[in-house]
Amino acid sequence: MKKSSPIKENAKLQEFLNPVNDDYYGNLLLYVRSRSFLKDENVLEEALLEILQDILDAQENGETAEDYFGKQPKEIADDLLKEVPTSIKDGVHLVVAVLFVYALITVIPTLASPDALFDVGKLLIGSIYWTILAIIIVWQIGNDAYTTKRTFKKYLAIFLTIFFAILGISLSIFLDTSLTFNTEGLVGITIISVITVICGVFFLRQTDKKDLIPFIPVLLTAAIIGILYRIPFSQGFLISNFGKIIVAICMILSLISFYILLNKGMKNRRHE
Numbered sequence: 478m479k480k481s482s483p484i485k486e487n488a489k490l491q492e493f494l495n496p497v498n499d500d501y502y503g504n505l506l507l508y509v510r511s512r513s514f515l516k517d518e519n520v521l522e523e524a525l526l527e528i529l530q531d532i533l534d535a536q537e538n539g540e541t542a543e544d545y546f547g548k549q550p551k552e553i554a555d556d557l558l559k560e561v562p563t564s565i566k567d568g569v570h571l572v573v574a575v576l577f578v579y580a581l582i583t584v585i586p587t588l589a590s591p592d593a594l595f596d597v598g599k600l601l602i603g604s605i606y607w608t609i610l611a612i613i614i615v616w617q618i619g620n621d622a623y624t625t626k627r628t629f630k631k632y633l634a635i636f637l638t639i640f641f642a643i644l645g646i647s648l649s650i651f652l653d654t655s656l657t658f659n660t661e662g663l664v665g666i667t668i669i670s671v672i673t674v675i676c677g678v679f680f681l682r683q684t685d686k687k688d689l690i691p692f693i694p695v696l697l698t699a700a701i702i703g704i705l706y707r708i709p710f711s712q713g714f715l716i717s718n719f720g721k722i723i724v725a726i727c728m729i730l731s732l733i734s735f736y737i738l739l740n741k742g743m744k745n746r747r748h749e
Contacts, residue, residue, distance in 0.1 A: 511619025
């Protein structure tokens, strides 16, 4: 029988917490996971699961989590993070995940055009920018777990997060670099195929694929359209008025599929 992962086991056991303990453990969980970059995920999740089991045992004996662990959960969380070994592999995994999502959102749709230039410089700058911003946002979310007052620093952090997110979107739209090359014909087909295969391998290697499933219709639709645009036999049809309508309908249907699958996944998450 396959053993359940610590994360799934954690989610199941949290359902048995009373409201007070759920609030205590939920904040600790959020804080620790927000600072888990470059930490060994397996060791960290096993430690979090052990804390949860201790809280449940104390709960059965009529004690609260605060009675058992004390009134300074942040100190417990910081001590736990110090004990967890560093894992470059898990950090790289997170970076690759961000790059994967970024490629789905920007690169593939861009290549779904016969005249699009593949801007390698924009891809590299955007990837680095969004990876750093994602880490900062998650870090700030963890800070909020033990910040109850609406301080100036908190409002400033929210404002800066929104500002840099808008800046990142602007860079994705308006930034152009000289590191570009034409993606017409066989070159474009090869690039699209390689990126699609890489994304497919990444998807298959994930233990939890649910969060990535909504992106599949958009990826495959854009990839197929991009390849067909670069084949002379089908290119003539796709650039015609009727062909453009078909392409638009296909892209709209893929986005509708994305929305439906995303909502379905979020509903299923609530019941896990």
